[in-house]
Amino acid sequence: MAIARTVLVLAASLALAAPALAQEHEHDTPSPPTNRWSFAGPFGKFDRGQLQRGLKVYREVCQVCHGLKLVAFRTLADPGGPGFSTAQAAAIAAEYQVPGEPDDQGEIKPRPAGPADSFPTPFPNDNAARARYNAVPPDLSVIAKARGFERGFPLWVWDMVIQYQEQGPDYLTALMQGYQDTPPAGVTLPPGNFYNKYYPGHGIAMPPPLTDKRVDYTDGAPMTVEQYAKDISAFLMWTAEPHLEARKRIGFQVFIFLIVLAGLLYFTKKKVWREVEAH
C-alpha cells in the first residue's frame, strides 16, 4: 500500500491547506451561537408556552412588515402546534381583515378572517413594500428553514450524528440580538441600513425590531430581547415545520420497527446460511 499511503497523505495535506489558502475570501461573519431548543433531537417537542409567546411577538412586532401567508389560522389549533383551542384560533383569525368575495355589485369588501384563511400579508405587492421600506420584508412562513449558516468540516459530519437541524432558529435568534448601534471602524453601510454582526454583509434594511419590555408576557417569562428572540424563532420553526412533532414521534416508531425487523432478519439469515457455510 506504499503508493496509496503516499498519495493519500499528500492529498490530505493539500486538502487541509486549501481552506487556509482560500481564507481571504471567507466572510468575517461569526457563526451564531447554538441554543438548547425543546424541539431539537429525536424526542423534540415544541414548548406550547413558547409558541404562544412567539405568536404574540409576531403579532405585536413582526407582522407590521412580514406576512405568514402559508400559515392558516386553523393550524393554531392543530396538534403539535401552539395548543390553542379551535375557538381561540377562530377568535385570533377574527381580529384580521381579509378581502371578501365579490358582492352583488361586484365590489370586494374586507371581511373578518376565518379559521380557513391564512395570515394576511401586510403589503398588496412587493413594490408597495419597497416604496415604503426600500426593501421587501420576506414572508416568514418558512424562513426558519430558508436561513442557515455553514458549519464547516468536520462539524457538518458530526451534525448528521447529533441531528443538528436548528441552524435556522439559531441564526434568527442571533440576528435579532446581533445589532450594534455603531458599526466597527472602517465599515460603511448603505444609507438606511443597520449594522448586524450576523447578517451576511452586515448591512440589513430591517431596523432593530426588539427592545426589552416591548411585548407584555403574562406567563412570567422574562421580557428581554433574548427571550423574545428565542420565542419568535421557535414560533417560526413551528410555522416552517408544523408537523415536526408528528415526524419525530413516527420516526421513533419506525426505528423500533426497523431495528426489530433487521434483528429478526439477521438471525434468520444466519440460520439459513449456517448449513451452507459448514461445507
Place this chain on the structure above:
Amino acid sequence: MSGHSTYQPQSAFMKWMERRLPIAGLVYSSFIVYPVPRNLNYWWTFGGILAFMLGVQIITGIVLAMHYTPHVDFAFNSVEQIMRDVNYGWLLRYIHANGASMFFLAAYIHMFRGMYYGSYKEPREVLWILGVIILLLMIMTGFMGYVLPWGQMSFWAATVITNLFSAIPLVGESIVTWLWGGFAVGNPTLNRFYSLHYLLPFVIAGVVVLHIWALHMVGQNNPDGIEPKTEKDTVAFTPYATIKDGFFMVVFCVLFAWFVFYIPNFMGHPDNYIPANPAVTPTHIVPEWYYLPFYAILRAIPNKLFGVIALGASILVLAFLPWLDTSKVRSAKYRPLYRQFFWIFVVVCIGLGWLGSKPPEGAYVLLARLFTVYYFAYFLIILPVLGLVEKTKPLPSSISESVLPSKSGAKA
C-alpha cells in the same frame, strides 16, 4: 446461467397458465432457483437496494404528483401545501427528496463495488454499460426533480445547467432557447421538466429490466472474480440471496429513516425554501451533493466548452471501462497495485465532491484540477498500463476453495 425453468406447476390453473404465459416459471427461474455465487459479500446487496429505491421513488412520486402544481406561480406553494395540508404529505415529500440522495448513495456504492471486483469485464460489458445508462438517466431525472419545488436553488440550478449547452459552437444559444421553451428559464421550462421527471423513472425501470436480464444471462461476478464451476460454488437465490438482501435492505432503511425523520433538510440547501426569484442570484449556486464531483470537474477547466466536454466525458468514459482495463484478473483482491490506485480513485472522487461545494478560487481550483487529472488518468492511463505490467496474485481454483477452510486450517 439462467438455464431452463425447472418450474413444475402444481394446480390445474397454473398448468393452464404456464402453457400460455410462463410468468410463474420466469419468476421461479429468475428469483428462486437462480444460482448465485456463494461467496457474495454485503456489497452485493446494493443491487436489490437500488431496485427498492426506484420503487420508493416512483410510488412517492406518483402520489406527490397528485398534489403538485407545475406552474411558476404555484409550484412553491403547492409543495408547501403538501408539507402542511396533505395527509402525511410531509412524509411523502421527505421520503422522495431524501430518497433521491439515498438512491445515488446506493448507486455510487454499487458502481464502486463493480469497479473494485472488476464486474464490468468480459462477459459483463453490456451489463455494465446498461448500468452507466441508468446512471445517466438518474442524473437527468434527479436534476429535473430538484427544479420542481421552484425555490431559489431550483431556479438557478436550472439556469446554470441549461446554460452549459450554450457552450456548443454556432448552435449553442439556439439549443438553450429550445430547451427553455422561451428566452429565459420560465413556465415552459418548469412544465417540460415536470413532464420528463415523470417519464424518465419509467425509462429507468425499463433499462433496469434489461440490466437484470443481462445479469441473468452472464451471472453475478463475485469477490474472487472467478466463474462458478460446480454446483458447490453457488447457492439458490431463494432463500440465500433473498434473506441476505432483505436483511441489508432493512439496515439501509435505518439510515434512510434517520434522514427522513430526524434530519430531513440536511441534504437540502436553505435557499430552496426561498421562492424562485429571477432578479436575485444566490451567493453560491451549488448542486445537490451527488452531482458535486462532476460539477468540480466542470469548473476545473478554465474554458467553458472544454469544461462541458470534460463533464460529459467524465460519465462517458465509464462506458469504455471494460476495454480500458486490460487486466485479465477481475477482482482487486488479487491485484495488489490496482487495489491501491482504486482507493486513491475513491478518495479523488470524494475530494472532487468536496471541491464542488467550495467556491472556485485559489487553492480549491488547483486541487480540483489535480483531482480531475487523476480521474481521467485513472481510466485512460493507469488502468490500460496496469493490466500489462501488474503481477497479480494466484487465483483460487474455485469459489468453494476460496471460502471453505482448507484441510490445513488456514482460511484463504
